[in-house]
Structure formats: C-alpha cells, structure tokens
Amino acid sequence: MSEPTTPSLPVTFRPGRTRAVLLTVGLAMFVVITVVALMLERLAPGERVSFVFTAALFLGVLVLLSRPKVVADDEGVTVVNITRTRRLAWAEILRVNLRPGDPWVFLDLSDGTSLPALGIQPGIAKESAIRDARALRALADSRGAGVEAGG
Structure with a gap:
C-alpha cells in the first residue's frame, strides 16, 4: 500500500456530494412548497405565509446538515x-x-x-x-x- 500524500495547507475537507444533494433538495422543496402556496386560491394570506415559513424551516434544516x-x-x-x-x-x-x-x-x-x-x-x-x-x-x-x- 502506498504512503498517503500530505496535501498542501490550507485544505478543506467536506462531503461535497452529500452537500450538493442536501442543498439541491432543500432549494427544490422550498420552491415547490412556495409555488403551491401561491397557486392555491383558497388559502388566506396567513396560510400562505405559514406554507412559505414551513418551507424555509425545511431549507434551514438542510442547510445546517450541509454545514x-x-x-x-x-x-x-x-x-x-x-x-x-x-x-x-x-x-x-x-x-x-x-x-x-x-x-x-x-x-x-x-x-x-x-x-x-x-x-x-x-x-x-x-x-x-x-x-x-x-x-x-x-x-x-x-x-x-x-x-x-x-x-
């Protein structure tokens, strides 16, 4: 087995694929939920805001998980x-x-x-x-x- 090479500093290690998936899914969920909230004509303004707020919470959690x-x-x-x-x-x-x-x-x-x-x-x-x-x-x-x- 070969000796591992020492990278030059500074170096950042990050789970890139996992991060990309989390951020993409979070953004897609936010957009879909927001669009649905705006398209539903029977929703009162407060209900629309609660939909968007919930979508923002989901996005926030996924951003934290990608940190x-x-x-x-x-x-x-x-x-x-x-x-x-x-x-x-x-x-x-x-x-x-x-x-x-x-x-x-x-x-x-x-x-x-x-x-x-x-x-x-x-x-x-x-x-x-x-x-x-x-x-x-x-x-x-x-x-x-x-x-x-x-x-």
Whole structure:
C-alpha cells in the first residue's frame, strides 16, 4: 500500500456530494412548497405565509446538515459540525480514525476525548472519505502530538 500524500495547507475537507444533494433538495422543496402556496386560491394570506415559513424551516434544516467541514491549516484544524465549531492545535490530535462502519471520522484528542468530524463521512462518496481521512491522518502524524506519543 502506498504512503498517503500530505496535501498542501490550507485544505478543506467536506462531503461535497452529500452537500450538493442536501442543498439541491432543500432549494427544490422550498420552491415547490412556495409555488403551491401561491397557486392555491383558497388559502388566506396567513396560510400562505405559514406554507412559505414551513418551507424555509425545511431549507434551514438542510442547510445546517450541509454545514460540516474540516479545515486544516498551519496552526491546526477547525472542525465545523452541524451546530458547533471547534478549533484544535495539531498537538491536540493524537489519532484520526475512520473504521469500517463509522459514519464519519473521529479525532482522538490529547485530553482523552474523541471528537466527531462530520466533514469527512463515507456516506455517498466512500472512496473520497477514505482518501480525505488518510490525508488528514498524514497531516496529523507529521505535525501533531501523534509523532511524540507514538500514535
């Protein structure tokens, strides 16, 4: 097996296909529900507004679900999950894990905890997620505490 190449920094890992599907479906749902609300002649103005508001809520949820990413730069890694963002120094990351069956990458941290990194997930694009996980692992091994701690 070949050694994974270390990407040049800064680099952003993001589930591109999943994001495209979520945003496309969200936008399509918003348009369809809004058009239906405007075409139904029997609806009162308040009911039309409630249809559009509901469509906006659906779109908002799908936008939140499409938000995850992992950004690596010279100083460390920023993990953006659905509602939270966490900045980590390279020394805090001991190991990058993507085991068979895992829904996304997990980062083992120096404080003894594990942080899910939803920006690398094998859902629709498994090969891309494996490649991204290997690249992030190579970066963490070359820059972080994993080198001193022995993994």
